[in-house]
Amino acid sequence: MTNRILVLYGSYRSDRMGIRLAQFVVDNFRTRGEDVELIDAKAVGLPMLDRMYKEHPKGQAPPALEALAQKIRSADGFVFITGEYNWGIQPGLKNLTDHFLEEWFWRPAAIASYSAGRFAGARAALAWHGTLSEMGMVVISSALAVGPIAQTLSETGEPLGDGGKALTRAFPRFADDLGWWMEAAKAQREKRGVPY
Template identity: 70%
Template sequence: MPDRILVIYGSYRVDRLGIRLANYLVRGLSQRGAEAELIDAKAIGLPMLDRMYKEYPKGTVPAAMEALAEKIRSADAFIFVTGEYNWGPQPGLKNLTDHFLEEWFWRPAAVASYSAGRFSGVRSGTVWHGILSEMGMVVVSSTLAAGPITQTLDANAQPVGEGGKALEQSFPRFADDLAWWTEAAREQRTRRAPPY
């Protein structure tokens, strides 16, 4: 059975460059045999957080939120693709993530970051480790950082230049790390129910 991995992207900007990294990841994971799906926060369009998924009375959850909750529950693992806004996480990605809680539990997550500059969004990526851990996910130690993004991936999410070469070299370890934890978590869930 292939690993079901959600690649979650959260930029709402008009000229979204991080979508290149999200598409690169979906393609790369698919080529490795995973069932990878892009979850685009802007396309889903959840409102600013007022009520979490679990706080809606039964039968009143907005359709887009219900569909996403089901995808999260059925996923084996997650990759959060984050840009960096003033050294912090993108509000669109954080907003989507915060609509759910228990749905994320007991699965691994990985962080891939990007930026227009040479720091590749790593300051935001570091923040996401704590956020995702608090939300019940095991965050793998391998990270992926792409930047400057336009000198790493072209508009078709194809690697270019030295940045692209570095990304291609880093991706296998990143994907292997996530795959190891994905298998471990899936096997553990078949042997023993989570403690809560």
């Protein structure tokens, strides 16, 4: 059964490296037969959060916000590609995420982190775990951590060297874990609906 997966990426930098990891994740889920789409916060171009999607009168949200709300609601699961900025979360991805709330509910999320250094975005991944849980998502236990990213993935997201080999070995478990939770959440929504 095909799942609808959104891969969300939030760097606004001109020489952004995390797009390599986003492309790797998208390509590998597609190879597994999943319906996957990259949501690039920079391309979507939402303003800094002033009014959440739900705070707009019905049918009057800006077109980019309405389109993204529809995509989020139709997804079975999410993968957040996060870099680490000063031990914390990327502002672009956080801003995109915060425009919505109920749209995220009752679906699983996975975290794939990266950095230019050896810590591979681990501190940002930890911060995202609590944030995504608070926003109504089940965060899977498997994670991907890539660092140094420039030595692990090429500009087109192809694995390089030992780091690339390790990432390639880690991806199936990551994908299987997300797949299991997507199927479990779908079955439960069909069986009982959602509590609220």
